Amino acid sequence: MRSVLIATLAATTALPALAEVNIYSYRQPELIQPILDGFTAETGIETNTAYVDKGLVERLQAEGTRSPADIILTTDVSRLEEAKAAGVTQALDSDVVNEAIPARLRDPEGQWVGVTTRGRIVYASKERVAEGEITTYEDLADPKWEGRICTRSGTHPYTLGLVSALIEHNGVEETRTWLEGLKSNLAKQPEGNDRAQVRSIWAGECDISIGNTYYMGAMLSDPEQTEWANAVRVEFPTFEDGSGTHVNVSGVALTANAPNKDDAVAFVDYLASEEAQRIYAAEVNEYPADPDVPASDLVQSWGEITPDETDLAAIASHRAEALRLVEEVNFDG
Template structure:
């Protein structure tokens, strides 16, 4: 069967009861990234998949639709967005032996409200010419004065930065994290700006020597003829927290509280958690699959290996409000 993509599902909210053999998805990720998976799922089960791409306002839309929402599943990236949906009361817990087997404990909500599919590491991009091997080993080291005027990063209030700061709070507490933030700020080469790729471009152009970024951006840059030169100017380094692992974030799926097709939605969640499906999903965005026995593609593996931080990501998300407060207190973006 063929995938039926749609860019808007609003009309379904007020239409007749849902067709039995279908699933409706609200996705933060572009449908093209999902299509190989949804095609495979439809071919295997006969269940049609409708995808609405929502790059912003997903929570607000679900709240406005309430019980009439056509959405069965939400796909999003970053633990802060997954936790926000849970905290807004928009999801329901899911219990499944298949999911429990395929998704490690640190990558799903302890109460079953969301389940991870792939991960990305928050790493350091380092100039091949100006940063020696072994110079960057920990996140804590980024506050060392040796990096003064040498660091670029995106906004301190961005979800990716808040996630790292939240993890720092979990390991060191708020007071020590505030001191660390002040140290990192004092080492910045410029005011925080741009996305992760913009930081690598700044390294390439000589504005700074290291930057924070997600691993998958290396794959995206290498796939872009204009940006390949930026990517080839840096090494990918996997710092850790002192006495812990490398900070990772997650893409995940959750079943909505009012899912009109819950049985089909659960089938989709279990399908997505399989090693085969995770490898397809991870390859599409240069990420790491998390199911036991699954492997990243060769390009991603070529960047190096790492041990992920073992703290459950929902625990990390619990520090988000404090992290944002600390970023504002030190005027990180100022």
């Protein structure tokens, strides 16, 4: 794979100086700048980035064939699937990508590719929760946690991703029962982001919360939040059927009307390279999608993750059902 990648990237170095890739990104500019710099240094292709916090798909639809965008960089498989369903992406078939990135982290039709992964895990109070006291997602509905759990809104994509995974593993009715049990165990009404839940643990408002792994890195890098991070321990729950920890992706897609398609394909190939996998994953405190590339020392220090190997596309197919269940049990009410 590495030899194929080197050959692919080397071929781009002869491109004219005007070669460029235009990127619409959900990710903040400072988080992706290191890989943009690495790509340009490797290939000579310049990058132009627009940070699009909301309405990325709607923007691409409005721009149509006049859109300057070549690439979408985003978080969460649901956003990638949304772009695919809206018809604003196109298929990419790359030997480099197919060899480096596991099939379960790629769209089966080639419309998007996972670049990094994050676990949806439990943050547990070091003082009030014993190590190994919680081992499965299903256990979150156990009455022993009554009044002890904090989480963000049930309609947030990260929550819906976990609910969708539970539907894939356990079916709709069991997941409905699980949601009802989880709701009855909440210490307070769902609100705020994942870091706000950890702050609530630190403040003694709850004992465990559900969150993404990378937020631990974000909190440790913020002097105002380090104390929150030090109050909790990362636990990696799994599904009762023996599957591993639920993971989601930060991913990339080629836009339907990419004006610089060849350059954009070179960019996606670069994201699958060992160098970019290492740099990007370390920058955002996530796991490389390529299983042969180790996570950063900081990420590894939180413990060993065994990812659920279910195809993300299969999990994402349950998103509408997940949202319906969340609304039917009035999870946020």
